Amino acid sequence: MKLIVAKFGGTSVETIDRIKSVASRIKNEVNNGYNVIVVVSAMAGETNRLIKLVESLTNDYRTSEYDTVISSGEQVTSGLLAIALNDINIKAKSYQAWQIPITTDDNFSKANIENISKDKVNFELDNEYVIVVPGFQGTYKNRITTLGRGGSDTSAVAIAAAFKAGRCDIYTDVDGVYTADPRVVSNALKLKTITFEEMLELASQGAKVLQTRSVALAMNYNIKLQVLSSFEDKPGTFIIGERQKNMEKTIISGITYTSNEAKITLFNVNDKPGQAAMIFGALADKGINVDMIVQTSTKDGEATDITFTVLQSDLLNAADIIVKLKPEIGYNKMIEDSKVSKVSVVGSGMRTKPGIAKIMFKTLADNNINIQVISTSEIKISVLISSDYTELAVRTLHDEFQLSN
Ligand code: ADP
Ligand code: ASP
């Protein structure tokens, strides 16, 4: 029998009524002759509530107890959905990640999946059970781990890869992938298809409709992946390997933004070999990821100013590390700024069509938006701007690149 994996996000399982409607969708798939593994998120808002509970006791999120608490929302929805399915005469069983098991490394709160055992689940599927798996969860040496925010997408794709599913359907609260977040740009256009590499850039630059790691996994295993609405019956967006012919004309696929980064500038750093290696090496040693970096020379050429961005959640730690290194780095002032956003234009057509950066920078200038840092890849241009102008930048760029047409 053909197998599909269907994942339902937080808003899709927010209430008992919605869980019942998920159950009837699954019933349709079963009646169409499919074996189904369902992956569920916690009810909308639940993971945030659980995180706050932990934070009222500790800020240490790298422990298994943190994951024990924040993974529990998914346990609840997996049980509820299995009950709702049995209620409408669909045989279903929930299996927690540790019961399957889905094993991960020991990176608590952002663990990586290492292996998914198949025997138990295959046995149940052979007996025509629908299997409901909580997303976001894993296990390391009998402890519970979680896969990072939005991690249920990655659970679903990893399960689809392990069980060689014919399709992986990601049901969510929008009906597909758009040229920009439809909650910010009201005339954003739904894409019928988008390539894995474009989706990877969009996701990693802030389009949270799919967790970045889920896209990378789907690309590696060539999973037939689609994003679609759990509320309406209409076609969604397929994430595909190759650009289709009619996509060739499209230069830009989407505009996205993230507001969770912060900027650090070090003024008058001694300009000598090894400085950047020291600064960024020290940050990397403490697990702090640096995203954008720019270095400018001062007039006399003796010193340089270095600006870089880190996640806001890493800002305090990063600043602490830099202050401790001050004697060696030799800077004379450090400024931290959390009021920044990164706006990105993504499209694989950029490879062949020059001039996208020019249009982007001119549009921002015409709207009096100052660019603080720029970074590029083959198919993406990102700029760091003041967060006061995030929505204006996204909307005007969306218009300028005529993405609604
Ligand atoms: P779920 O709880 O189902 O996992 P998420 O909230 O994680 O859903 O992701 C869906 C949200 O992603 C949408 O509600 C939308 O606001 C946001 N989003 C951001 N960028 C895009 C985009 N380019 N296309 C579609 N949705 C986007
Ligand atoms: N519930 C988790 C979160 O809110 C995982 C997910 O929904 O994908 O991040």
Ligand code: MG
């Ligand atoms: Mg999500």
